[in-house]
Amino acid sequence: MITIRGLTLKLPEGKTVLDRIDAHLPQGRFVAVVGASGSGKSAFLRCLAMKDRWTSGEYLVDGEDILKAGALTRLKFRRKISYLEQRPILYEKKSALKNVLIGNVEQTPLWRRITGMVRNDDYMGAMDMLEQVGLLEHAHRQAEKLSGGERQRVAIARSLVHGARLLFADEPVSGLDPHSAEAMMATMKKLCADHGTTIVAALHRIELAEKFADEIWGLKDGRLAIQVSGRRLTAVERNGLS
Secondary structure, rough: OOEEEEEEEEEOOOOOEEEEEEEEEEEOOOEEEEOOOOOOHHHHHHHHOOOOOEEEEEEEOOOEEEEHHHHHHHHHHHHOOEOOOOHHHHHHOOEEHHHHHHHOOOOOOOHHHHHOOOOOOOOOHHHHHHHHOHHHHHHOOHHHHHHHHHHHHHHHHHHHHHOOOOOEOHHHHOOOOHHHHHHHHHHHHHHHHHOEEEEEEEOOOOHHHHHHEEEEEEEEEEEEEEEEEOOOOOHHHHHHOO
């Protein structure tokens, strides 16, 4: 269980980007973070992924405040999380399979990224994960030839193969056609159900959040204005986020 208490983020010039956010994040949940442009969705995800330093607040993981923990504890937690950008950075000339096996910059030693060498016993695990995200038939296709949705699936498979249990995805369906967007959302929901993976995704399309997410968190002006589970937003709630 992850508990967020009083998450606040202020810019050096004094502007408050995130304002005293409180939330609970159970394991295996698919949470969609929605809100208008500038509401703080991306900043929220970056703070949860420990990409940006919090101004104040508590980040409790099984009761321990990660922000105040020792370096080793923070390192172990970082290895369990993965931050997925709108356009994942892949090794363009390498196949989808190689990208999954090698891992990203934070997961893999420099020598392994340069040489592309992998252990034989990792191969089947990577192929199995590519199958689970619907990319088995594209396992040997170069990353530069993959569509936007396929690149996102490779990034998800790569994260899970290298031990991530908590994924933060910033607009993972941005730029995708409606069919591909729904397929991506269905994939993420299935990973939560089948593997106990916890996923928090920032979305601009509320209808996708309503259809696929276990919980919807709505941000407005840096504050958590809405937290609902298992239902569509009311017209009042939607209007309150605009």
